[in-house]
Amino acid sequence: MRFTATISLVLLVITWMVASHFAQSDAFPGPVAVGEKMIQESMNGELWTHLGATFTRVFVAFGCAWACGVVIGALLGRSDALDQWFWPWVNTFLNMPALVVIVICYLGLGMTELAAVLAVVVNKTPLIAVNVRDGVRQFEPRYEEFASIYRLSWIQKIRLIWIPQLEPFLFTALRTGLSLTWKIILVVELLGRSSGIGFQIHLYFQLFEVDMILAYALSFMIAMQLIEWIVVRPVEQHVQRWRKDGQLA
């Protein structure tokens, strides 16, 4: 599986190389030219500075959105009354275009870091909430009954019964949320920040340096993929290893 994926990615790079060779255009640089720019920018430190700025925004914004989304989703999943009252709100924010939220936050709070992060939190919280709400609604009633009859404390219920059942939904929310968050962060940076990958893309767009645009975009994509491979997937496999248990009899 991993071998196939690696070969597939190598094929993609070769296709890109061949296509750019035949295109012979500054607007479509090949992987070698983009790779050289990535090395150049990482050697002079620019890449790390902007990568760090974007990463900080992504993790702060996504952390806040995730925390808010989990609480809202859990409340809506547990209470029919709250769900009836507030589900339309969540749905409205879910369908609100990210660009609108970003512009409103910048107009309301100025071109500040707070506005940038708030825009992402407002835009991404509903997505997390929907995932968590669906997860809570699929809780096994028999574990609830066990917790009630055996008089487990609230902390025990959350730790031993709710979180393990929510794990697949939390990981889905983490994965989709994170991938969407960083794309919105680029727009936020493009519109109103003076650092970050989005800012650099905007800068090199004005200078018409497509190889630099691709160098910055690609380095962030690689970094996000590494997080998925090195952190998210191993943690997910570890906490969900019980799902592979088979019955002996």
Place this chain on the structure above:
Amino acid sequence: MVSWLDCWFADQLIIRAGALSLDSEVAVISGPSGVGKTTLLRGICRHNQLLNPRLVFQEPTLLPWLSVTDNLRAVCREEGLQKHWLDLFDLPQVGALRPGQLSLGMQRRISIIRGILAKPGLLLLDEPSASLDPENIERLIINIRVASRESSIPILVVTHNPIDFNDLEPSYYQLVGRPAEIFRSTLSNRIRGSKSSR
């Protein structure tokens, strides 16, 4: 003595209010499938909170994401006591395993240990012998006898197959009718006879 109020399910009276005395270590309530045996156990749980009852479910509700030890720790933190009961039930090696790595019979027996470790005043077992082969039923009966003698906790079993529990010399009750009512059963001798003639 345990009692219960009328038990309803989907606007239908399933079981009439009643009571039974626990005059032996183990009491067995039998009745045909669908008569409301599990509903009765839930009713007993609700109405006898002072007895601190614990229900051991027919479908083991061990938490599949936790090891056996962690499942037991959820109700009792005394590791010595956990080990004592695992040894008594002849399950000394399973502490680190998760429920999905155990057979149904083992899961049922560990569920009984969990019930005992919760220090109840009454232990209710819902169809503990269902879907088990004769060998596993025999082990289960031995374990229930040990549980009853070691813990002195009265045990109430509901089953559609009371003959499985004959070796425990329990007091028998039957749940009959619609809505169901409970009666002291005189079947025990007949069951004993039929088992010895098998």
